[in-house]
Amino acid sequence: MSIDRRDFLKMIGASAVFALGGMGVVDGIVKDNVEAEQFRPEPGALLAKQWAMVIDMRKFKTEGDYKRIISACNNIHNIPDFSDSKHEVKWIWTDTFEHAFPEQEQGYAPESLKEMPIPLLCNHCENPPCVRVCPTKATFKRKDGLVMQDMHRCIGCRFCMAACPYGSRSFNWTDPRPHIKKENPDYPTRMRGVVEKCTFCVERLAEGKMPACVEASNGAMMFGDLSDPNSEIRKVLESNYTIRRKSELGTGPNIYYIIGGADNAREGAKRE
Amino acid sequence: MLEKALSGSRNYWTWVLSLLAVIGVGVIFYLRQFDYGLGVTGMSRDVSWGLYIGQFTFFVGVAASAVMLVIPFYLHNYKKFGRMVILGEFLAVSAVLMCMLFIFVDMGQPTRVVNMFLHPTPNSVMFFDAVVLFGYLLLNITIGWTSMNAEKKGFAPPAWVKPLVYISIPWAFSIHTVTAFLYAGLPGREYWLTAIMAARFLASAFAAGPALLIILAIIVRKVSKFDPGKEAIKSIGKIVAYAMAANVFFLLLEVFTAFYSSIPGEKNPFFYLYAGLQGHGRLVLLMWTSAILAVISLVLLIVPKTRNTEKTLLAACGAVFASLWIDKGFGLVVGGFVPNPFGTITEYWPTIPESFIVLAVWAIGALVLTILYKVAISIREENAGIEIEH
Ligand code: SF4
Ligand code: SF4
Ligand code: SF4
Numbered sequence: 001m002s003i004d005r006r007d008f009l010k011m012i013g014a015s016a017v018f019a020l021g022g023m024g025v026v027d028g029i030v031k032d033n034v035e036a037e038q039f040r041p042e043p044g045a046l047l048a049k050q051w052a053m054v055i056d057m058r059k060f061k062t063e064g065d066y067k068r069i070i071s072a073c074n075n076i077h078n079i080p081d082f083s084d085s086k087h088e089v090k091w092i093w094t095d096t097f098e099h100a101f102p103e104q105e106q107g108y109a110p111e112s113l114k115e116m117p118i119p120l121l122c123n124h125c126e127n128p129p130c131v132r133v134c135p136t137k138a139t140f141k142r143k144d145g146l147v148m149q150d151m152h153r154c155i156g157c158r159f160c161m162a163a164c165p166y167g168s169r170s171f172n173w174t175d176p177r178p179h180i181k182k183e184n185p186d187y188p189t190r191m192r193g194v195v196e197k198c199t200f201c202v203e204r205l206a207e208g209k210m211p212a213c214v215e216a217s218n219g220a221m222m223f224g225d226l227s228d229p230n231s232e233i234r235k236v237l238e239s240n241y242t243i244r245r246k247s248e249l250g251t252g253p254n255i256y257y258i259i260g261g262a263d264n265a266r267e268g269a270k271r272e
Numbered sequence: 273m274l275e276k277a278l279s280g281s282r283n284y285w286t287w288v289l290s291l292l293a294v295i296g297v298g299v300i301f302y303l304r305q306f307d308y309g310l311g312v313t314g315m316s317r318d319v320s321w322g323l324y325i326g327q328f329t330f331f332v333g334v335a336a337s338a339v340m341l342v343i344p345f346y347l348h349n350y351k352k353f354g355r356m357v358i359l360g361e362f363l364a365v366s367a368v369l370m371c372m373l374f375i376f377v378d379m380g381q382p383t384r385v386v387n388m389f390l391h392p393t394p395n396s397v398m399f400f401d402a403v404v405l406f407g408y409l410l411l412n413i414t415i416g417w418t419s420m421n422a423e424k425k426g427f428a429p430p431a432w433v434k435p436l437v438y439i440s441i442p443w444a445f446s447i448h449t450v451t452a453f454l455y456a457g458l459p460g461r462e463y464w465l466t467a468i469m470a471a472r473f474l475a476s477a478f479a480a481g482p483a484l485l486i487i488l489a490i491i492v493r494k495v496s497k498f499d500p501g502k503e504a505i506k507s508i509g510k511i512v513a514y515a516m517a518a519n520v521f522f523l524l525l526e527v528f529t530a531f532y533s534s535i536p537g538e539k540n541p542f543f544y545l546y547a548g549l550q551g552h553g554r555l556v557l558l559m560w561t562s563a564i565l566a567v568i569s570l571v572l573l574i575v576p577k578t579r580n581t582e583k584t585l586l587a588a589c590g591a592v593f594a595s596l597w598i599d600k601g602f603g604l605v606v607g608g609f610v611p612n613p614f615g616t617i618t619e620y621w622p623t624i625p626e627s628f629i630v631l632a633v634w635a636i637g638a639l640v641l642t643i644l645y646k647v648a649i650s651i652r653e654e655n656a657g658i659e660i661e662h
Contacts, residue, residue, distance in 0.1 A: 086316030086618065099614035129459055135398040136387040155387050156310070156380015159398050161320040165460025167613040171320060171380065173311035192309035193380030246613075249459040 044208040048225035050126070050145040051200055051254065053211075054236050055119055058260040059220035066094055066117055072216035073198070078189045080179035089170040091198040092121040092213055097259070100245060118257065119221075121213075122147065122168040122198040123245065126252025130160035130169065139195070145226075145254065146200050156193040165249055169197045226254065273420060276650035277643040283495070284646070291639045298632015301625040302377060310380055313626040318618035319609040321378070323602065323630055328374035330480070330601035331637075332451045333473060335367035335408065337481020339444035340511050346437050355652070356504045359492070360485055361416035362644040364444075367481075368409040370637035375402075377629055397453045404447045411440045416644070424651045448473050455608060463541035463607040466529075472522040473600075478515035480596040482508045483589035488645075490586060498649045502582075509585050513573035516592050520566055523599075541607040544617065549610075552617045559603050565595035 041047060060066060073079065073092045080089050094117035098105070101118075124147045131141050138154035141147050161169045175192045183189065187203065190196055200223075201211035214221045224233035233256075236242075242256040280288075305312045315322045341360040344350035376382055393399045415436050422429040452470035459465070466472075486508050489500040530538035543549045545559045572578045572588035579585055611617050622630070 086318075087311055088317050095614055099616060102615045133396055133398065133458070135393055135396040135402070136384075136391045137393050138387070153384070153387055153391065154381060155384045156382075157375075157378070157398060158320045158380070159396070159454070161317075162461065162608070163458050165458075165613055167318070170317055172309065173315075174309035192311075195380075246460065251459060 042206055046205045046208055046210075048144050049227035050225065051124065051205075052145070052224065052226040052233055052256065053200075053214070053254065054222040054233050054240075054242065054256045054258065056220050056222070056236075056240075056258045056260075057116065057118065058258060059218070060117075060119075065217070065220065066119065068216045068218075069119060069213040069221065070094070072212040075182070076184055076187060076201075076212050077199075078176075078180050078184055078187055080176035081181055082176075082179055087173040089172060089176060089196065091170075091196070092119060094119055101243065103246065103248065104243075113259075116259075119213075120166070120168075120245075121255065122200075123166055123251070123253030123255045124198075124200055126254065127250060129163040129165065129251060133159045133163040135159065146202055147197075148199060148202065149196055151188070151190050151194045151196065154194040156195065158195060160195055165246055165251065166253070169195050171195050273417075273424060273647050273651070274643075276647045280646065284642075288639065288642060291635045291642070294635035295632050295639070298628050298630075298635065301628045302632070304625060305377070305629065306382070310378075312623060314621045314623045316618050316620065318612040319606060319620035321605050321609070322620055323605075323622045323626060324374050324378035326601040326605040327630055327633070328371050328378070329451055329454075329473075329604065330597060331367045331370045331374070332405070332448055333477025333596075333600065334481040334484060335364045335371065335405075335412075336444040336448040336474070336477050337485070338364035338412065339441055340478050340482050340515075341485075341508070342437060342441060342444075344507070346434075347441070350507070352501055352503045352507060355498075356485070356489065356500045356508070358416060358419060358648050359489060359500065359645065361412050361419075362648060363481070363485060363488065363641060364412045365409065365416060365644060366637045366641040368405055368412070368447075369640055370633055371405055372409075373633045373636060374630075377633065397450060397457065401447075401450045401454060404443065404450050408440070408443055408447050411436055411443060415440060420648055420651060423655065426655065445474065448477050455604075458608075460613060461608045462535075462537040463604075466526060468522055468525060472519065472526075475515050475519040475522055476596045476600050479512050479519050479592050480600075482515070483512045483592040486512070486589045487586065487593070488641075490582070492645060492649060496649045496653065498652045505582070505585070506580060509573065509579050509588075512589060512592060513570075513579060516566070516570055516573060519596070520570060540611050540615075544610045545603050545607050550617050552610075552619050554619045554621055555603060555606060558598050562595045562598035562603065565591040566599075569595060 070092055074081075077091060079091060082088050096114060097116040097118055098114045100120055124145055126145070128139075128141060128147050130139050131147060134140075135157060136153050136155055138150045139147065139160050140150070156171070158171055161171060172190055172192045172194055177183075177189050177191075180189060201209070201213075204211060209215070210223055211221075214223045222233050222236055224231040226233065228234065236258075237256060240258050242258050244253045244256055247253060301312075313322060313324075338360040341353050341357045345353040345357045376385065379385060388399060388402055415433055418433050419429045449470040452473040455461070455464035456466060456469035486505055489505055489508075493499050527542065530542055540549060544552065545555050546563075547553065548556050569588045569591035572584050572591070578588065606620050610619070
């Protein structure tokens with residue numbers, strides 16, 4: 001789906017100059033396009049009203065468990081590797097429990113819990129501040145809950161980065177292409193000056209596949225439709241204690257974490 | 273009228289040429305940025321806005337402050353501002369132009385800037401900001417230029433200017449309020465998430481803008497025969513005094529809320545800015561400079577004797593301007609990003625290319641201001657002695 005849409009938007013971009021007089025018209029076409037493609041999904045595509053993810057920390061045992069999911073995403077999506085952390089582009093990465101959940105601060109928690117690496121990615125918020133602030137609708141929310149990014153419309157103002165309370169967004173401070181280790185020709189590369197982030201693997205969902213990180217996680221990550229009471233993730237959420245990052249901000253994050261009990265915390269120490 | 277800007281003394285031309293030189297250097301650095309990307313600046317994934325947006329914010333304030341002359345003159349018929357008011361309006365014009373340039377140089381994809389208008393997004397504060405700024409620019413150009421033109425011919429300005437002037441008053445408040453909303457509505461940025469942000473912005477704007485205007489008026493009087501009037505300068509000094517006092521008061525309110533509530537997210541940016549946090553404190557010296565300058569300026573402004581003496585008033589205005597430039601044009605932006613959402617710290621400091629690009633935008637602002645003032649002053653010099661009713 002993404003390719004069609006991109007090409008279409010490129011076309012719109014080219015004709016934008018002529019369309020100055022008919023702004024409303026252009027807008028209408030773009031909107032219709034988005035909606036049309038959501039109503040006419042390709043056969044076999046995975047559909048949902050609200051996609052969400054559960055990450056079960058009890059199942060992350062070794063360093064390799066983290067590496068696998070991260071490189072699955074990096075390799076498919078042509079994520080560049082910048083040595084300078086200031087210019088870093090990342091869709092999924094890890095940080096310690098303490099940093100991921102600062103509001104859970106507790107001095108006497110086991111060190112192993114505080115230091116436990118947590119996989120972090122865009123939360124595809126239900127009420128996303130990044131979408132609210134974007135002056136061009138380059139970042140937008142789809143009807144199935146995915147928060148998407150249109151690289152061809154983004155003007156690179158970085159308002160969305162200031163608005164995202166999770167640090168989920170990366171900006172291309174310079175041309176990322178020379179920093180891509182091995183390019184995947186099936187996925188577009190990006191250019192300097194635009195913002196990007198995890199897409200919940202929209203291109204794979206359209207082909208009936210689960211997100212790459214989920215597939216690579218050996219069951220440690222689950223993905224499904226939150227609005228379907230019979231979905232696997234609804235069952236998991238009903239039978240486990242889960243937490244979300246900074247849910248007090250009202251953003252409605254759609255990544256749920258199962259941290260696990262003391263056993264898991266003890267295990268956590270071994271993962272470093 | 274523009275031809276008036278084409279004849280001038282040697283000093284005038286030296287000044288104009290130096291500005292052009294600074295602009296030239298900045299353009300070269302900008303081309304480098306355009307080609308390589310915003311990676312030439314000191315900004316990062318964690319501190320994703322820097323000096324450009326800070327300067328934008330600061331100069332929106334300068335632009336809005338013209339209203340501090342417009343209100344007394346047009347609404348209260350305070351005649352002493354008669355000769356000053358045009359300087360304020362033209363300052364607003366050049367400040368808004370600078371704001372637009374700062375936004376432009378901050379964009380990752382500047383060639384797509386029209387997307388903002390091709391896909392108007394009413395829920396985005398940035399979209400609103402662009403709209404109100406553009407409107408304010410048009411208002412001030414129209415008002416300033418028409419008044420000048422009328423004055424040149426020795427007439428009072430046409431009647432349709434008055435309603436525009438009245439519109440420009442709430443409009444000035446709106447540009448700075450909307451600019452504050454860019455910051456004040458973001459979840460998770462505690463340093464910005466404060467209802468008093470717009471009020472603080474207006475207070476600091478009404479201090480910094482008129483302070484700059486006093487400095488400019490004194491320069492104008494030095495280099496030309498045009499005298500904005502001693503009384504006018506004195507009155508503006510009073511405005512600066514009140515506004516600066518309000519600004520410092522508002523800042524102290526923030527400090528109280530952060531430290532009495534003792535919520536770490538509220539306190540940490542203050543710690544980072546004024547004391548250093550987790551071993552990082554690149555802005556500490558700068559922020560204290562701002563604080564000390566604020567105190568000095570307040571003393572000079574509040575004591576009537578120093579406020580009414582032009583030399584000390586000039587020093588006070590310099591201190592106000594520098595203090596607020598640091599606080600709002602630099603510290604404010606960085607404080608929102610440090611610490612980052614993970615509670616860790618990435619520091620920011622502008623790079624050389626970034627600084628030269630900022631300098632060039634100032635130089636463009638100064639050039640536009642010089643030209644506008646030159647026209648205004650030449651007309652005043654020719655018409656010396658004729659008092660015009662606005
Ligand atoms: S996590 Fe950030 S980028 Fe992702 S939807 Fe929420 S606010 Fe937007
Ligand atoms: S950087 Fe791009 S996506 Fe983000 S707010 Fe600006 S235009 Fe929208
Ligand atoms: S869902 Fe897809 S895009 Fe998002 S982190 Fe996982 S692999 Fe990457």
